[in-house]
Amino acid sequence: GNSVTQMEGPVTLSEEAFLTINCTYTATGYPSLFWYVQYPGEGLQLLLKATKADDKGSNKGFEATYRKETTSFHLEKGSVQVSDSAVYFCALMGGSYIPTFGRGTSLIVHP
C-alpha cells in the first residue's frame, strides 16, 4: 500500500534560518504530492502541491520538488519566521482517492 515517511520533530530553528523537512513516499503509479500545514488549534490547510515528476510546488516562500527517482518531496524555505511555527504534513493521493498522510513534523521558530 501507499505510505509517507517524514522526518521526526520537533525541528527547532532560529528566525531567518534555512528549513528542510524531509518526506519520502511509497506508492504505485503516479501519485499527486502535497504539503499541508496545521497552525495551533486549527485544521490542516494546503500549503503546496505537485502533480507530476519534476514539478515544483511553491507558496509563501516554501518550495518542494516532486522527485520520482528518489521518491521524495522535501519541503524547504530559505528564511523562516516565527509565524511559520506549525505542524507540517506530507501527503500523497494515489489512484484510490484515499489520501495518505505522514505523521507530521512540528516546526518551532525562535526569535
Place this chain on the structure above:
Amino acid sequence: NAGVTQTPKFRILKIGQSMTLQCTQDMNHNYMYWYRQDPGMGLKLIYYSVGAGITDKGEVPNGYNVSRSTTEDFPLRLELAAPSQTSVYFCASSHSGGDEKLFFGSGTQLSVL
C-alpha cells in the same frame, strides 16, 4: 464561504455514552473524510464517502459509524464511548479526489472519561 463546518468544537463524554459529531460542507464536494489525530501519530482515516449514499471504512473504523444521506452532511456517530476514543477529530472534503486538495474543518476535541 463557510467551507467545512464541524460541531461541536469541544465535548466531554462519560464512558458508555454516545454522541454524533456533525460535519457540513457547502462546496458541493463529492468526497468526504473523517480523521482522528492523536499526539505524534498523524492522521488516521476512520471513514470516507465518495458521494451521497456511499460510505466505506478507513484504517480505524471500529467503534464508529457514519451516514451520507445528502451531499452536504457527513455525521460521525460514536456508540458506547471508550477512553481510547479521546482524540481530535477532523472532517475533510474534496471535489473529486485525485490531485484535488482537501478542505478541513477546525476539528472537534473529544475527551472520554
